[in-house]
Amino acid sequence: MIKASLVVVGSGIKFMSHLTHEARAYIEQSDKVLYLVNDPAMKEWIKKSNPNAKSLDNLYIKYHLRNDCYTAITDYILETLRKNQHVCVVLYGHPTVFSKPGLDAVLLAREEGYYTRVLPGISAEACLFADLLINPGTYGCQSFEATDFLIRQRRFDPNSHLILWQVDVIGRLDNPQRHDNSNGIKLLIDYLLKQYSVNHEIIIYEAAQYPGFEPRIEKILLGQLQNACLSRISTLYVPPASKTLNDEVTLKLLNIYE
Amino acid sequence: MVNVITLLEQLATNVHHNISVRAAIKEQSNEIQKAFLTNDATLLKNQLGCTLNLADKTDIVQI
Numbered sequence: 001m002i003k004a005s006l007v008v009v010g011s012g013i014k015f016m017s018h019l020t021h022e023a024r025a026y027i028e029q030s031d032k033v034l035y036l037v038n039d040p041a042m043k044e045w046i047k048k049s050n051p052n053a054k055s056l057d058n059l060y061i062k063y064h065l066r067n068d069c070y071t072a073i074t075d076y077i078l079e080t081l082r083k084n085q086h087v088c089v090v091l092y093g094h095p096t097v098f099s100k101p102g103l104d105a106v107l108l109a110r111e112e113g114y115y116t117r118v119l120p121g122i123s124a125e126a127c128l129f130a131d132l133l134i135n136p137g138t139y140g141c142q143s144f145e146a147t148d149f150l151i152r153q154r155r156f157d158p159n160s161h162l163i164l165w166q167v168d169v170i171g172r173l174d175n176p177q178r179h180d181n182s183n184g185i186k187l188l189i190d191y192l193l194k195q196y197s198v199n200h201e202i203i204i205y206e207a208a209q210y211p212g213f214e215p216r217i218e219k220i221l222l223g224q225l226q227n228a229c230l231s232r233i234s235t236l237y238v239p240p241a242s243k244t245l246n247d248e249v250t251l252k253l254l255n256i257y258e
Numbered sequence: 259m260v261n262v263i264t265l266l267e268q269l270a271t272n273v274h275h276n277i278s279v280r281a282a283i284k285e286q287s288n289e290i291q292k293a294f295l296t297n298d299a300t301l302l303k304n305q306l307g308c309t310l311n312l313a314d315k316t317d318i319v320q321i
Binding site: 014015016017039040041044045048066067070098099100145147148151165166173208209210211212213214216 | 262263266267269270271279282283294297299302303306307308317318319320321
């Protein structure tokens with residue numbers, strides 16, 4: 001039998017509704033559970049399900065820079081694992097989608113020879129596809145963290161689906177309770193206007209976090225984004241601008257005939 | 259009165275045509291009922307005693 005392991009699980013977005021059977025089993029049966037979730041109800045449920053559960057919240061708020069917080073969380077996970085026990089880490093959503101500390105811990109633990117696994121959870125992106133009735137395979141889909149999108153001037157196809165994450169904290173490397181995001185949004189609008197018209201319809205999306213609640217789906221024009229109300233969990237969806245034409249030469253090379 | 263966590267578990271484990279949200283919340287406090295009826299998750303979190311800086315973001319751009 002393996003004496004120590006690290007399993008990182010996602011709790012999904014909607015409380016309990018998105019928790020998989022295998023994630024639940026690891027939460028209930030591991031020697032130690034560490035959790036970093038954005039929902040007080042899920043915190044209570046985890047504490048009730050395993051008496052050896054410990055919140056990572058104190059590390060999340062301990063340092064000024066978020067990167068330092070995540071490094072501290074990764075270190076703490078590894079420290080707990082090195083006590084030779086079965087450790088389950090619970091992160092909300094999908095544990096490796098726009099989430100750093102769990103993935104880093106698994107990579108380092110694997111280097112040290114520990115048994116590790118990541119169990120998928122329902123991500124905000126999966127909710128977005130369902131709620132906005134989008135098939136990412138239809139036009140292709142690009143997904144960027146908003147600050148990364150701007151500072152690297154990411155090249156993208158405006159005829160594909162475009163999803164931008166963390167639009168409410170553009171340019172912030174710390175963990176602000178409140179901040180003025182207007183400069184970041186202005187830069188984002190200017191960058192998007194190079195590819196889309198000011199009247200291009202976009203959607204501010206927030207997945208439902210609780211059963212019985214509805215997702216937030218707010219359609220606005222790109223030109224109205226500056227005055228839109230964004231929250232920490234808002235995601236921006238930009239639909240394709242137009243349809244991409246087939247390349248006739250490639251069609252012939254593939255023996256595809258319209 | 260059913261605990262809010264229990265209420266959420268009940269809602270999560272029943273499909274919409276087997277449970278009425280309005281009926282399920284009728285014994286809850288006015289604030290919790292308001293959270294459901296106005297779709298205000300922040301209000302519900304406040305009612306759950308959420309005062310901590312929650313981990314809304316777990317990723318950051320690497321400079």
